[in-house]
Amino acid sequence: MRVTRHPFRSDDTRIASSEHSRAPAVVKRKSQDGKTHNYIIRGGIEGRERLRVLARVMRPTTLNLFDRVGIKPGMACLDVGCGGGDVTFELADLVGPKGRVVGWDIDEAKLELARREAKERNHDNVVFRLLDISESDGEPEFDVVYARFLLTHLVDPVGAVARMLRLMQPNGLVILEDIDFSGYFCHPYSAAFWRYIELYTQTAQRRGGDPNIGPRLPGMLLDAGVERVQMNVVQAAAFDGEVKLINPLTMENIVDSVLAEGLASRAELDTLIDELYEFSRNPRTIASIPRIVQAWGHLGN
Ligand SMILES: C[S@@+](CC[C@H](N)C(=O)[O-])C[C@H]1O[C@@H](n2cnc3c(N)ncnc32)[C@H](O)[C@@H]1O
Numbered sequence: 328m329r330v331t332r333h334p335f336r337s338d339d340t341r342i343a344s345s346e347h348s349r350a351p352a353v354v355k356r357k358s359q360d361g362k363t364h365n366y367i368i369r370g371g372i373e374g375r376e377r378l379r380v381l382a383r384v385m386r387p388t389t390l391n392l393f394d395r396v397g398i399k400p401g402m403a404c405l406d407v408g409c410g411g412g413d414v415t416f417e418l419a420d421l422v423g424p425k426g427r428v429v430g431w432d433i434d435e436a437k438l439e440l441a442r443r444e445a446k447e448r449n450h451d452n453v454v455f456r457l458l459d460i461s462e463s464d465g466e467p468e469f470d471v472v473y474a475r476f477l478l479t480h481l482v483d484p485v486g487a488v489a490r491m492l493r494l495m496q497p498n499g500l501v502i503l504e505d506i507d508f509s510g511y512f513c514h515p516y517s518a519a520f521w522r523y524i525e526l527y528t529q530t531a532q533r534r535g536g537d538p539n540i541g542p543r544l545p546g547m548l549l550d551a552g553v554e555r556v557q558m559n560v561v562q563a564a565a566f567d568g569e570v571k572l573i574n575p576l577t578m579e580n581i582v583d584s585v586l587a588e589g590l591a592s593r594a595e596l597d598t599l600i601d602e603l604y605e606f607s608r609n610p611r612t613i614a615s616i617p618r619i620v621q622a623w624g625h626l627g628n
Pocket of ligand 1: 378382432458460474477
């Protein structure tokens with residue numbers, strides 16, 4: 328596949344360099360639900376398009392995981408931080424018409440796109456709700472609670488896991504997938520590649536997130552009293568195709584946050600994004616995505 332510069336890049340995030348200022352340790356931004364969040368990746372349609380690419384890259388390993396843990400027809404599932412619903416729809420296919428899936432997210436624009444897509448695909452067993460896992464509580468109604476690439480963004484991931492467990496029925500299954508940016512690799516050495524990783528890591532940490540949360544997941548489940556905890560590690564890497572698009576796309580979609588944190592100038596970021604796409608286009612280079620830890624286990628009876 329020919330890798331080209333992504334069409335969803337926009338200039339509406341440009342901030343004059345004189346406006347750069349150092350932000351406090353944890354900066355929260357207003358979201359569509361009118362509340363403040365620390366999510367560093369651009370939301371809305373642009374964020375949604377990045378998630379589509381990410382979902383295609385992740386699909387084989389996420390489906391393997393669901394096969395391994397035993398997602399069955401008739402189950403009631405919750406996909407927390409569902410984004411545009413890519414995994415929500417996969418779960419809906421697996422649980423079938425006798426099951427149901429609920430997707431929660433704080434980004435109403437993505438949820439609206441997901442609702443439209445659910446209609447187009449005739450997914451009658453899916454519902455999308457605007458809810459913040461850091462604040463929401465509910466009834467213990469789910470057989471499965473799943474979250475991919477959510478906890479990394481939260482200031483209190485342990486509290487979020489506790490909330491997730493309260494939504495599960497006895498013997499319910501909790502499944503987490505999250506990133507470990509320290510596990511990235513590329514070949515040959517690329518200064519742009521490592522600058523991107525540095526900027527992402529620093530921005531996420533300043534907003535109170537943990538870009539290296541992956542290895543913490545099994546311990547978080549054990550500490551929460553989850554039983555029969557297991558883990559697995561997956562990582563996509565390639566010399567061509569969409570795997571290599573993820574990094575420049577992510578860099579483009581965190582530009583607003585990096586600028587707001589005063590970590591780089593717009594000029595540096597423009598050059599960096601060009602270099603990342605250049606690296607992606609070269610079939611003699613290899614790029615990975617972050618190492619990903621999958622962890623899962625059951626509630627007691
Ligand atoms: C990296 S995306 C992953 C989306 C989806 N899980 C996937 O793997 O395609 C993280 C999602 O979590 C959502 N999110 C961030 N903070 C959240 C919170 N406190 N409660 C619910 N969703 C949240 C974001 O809006 C975003 O859609």
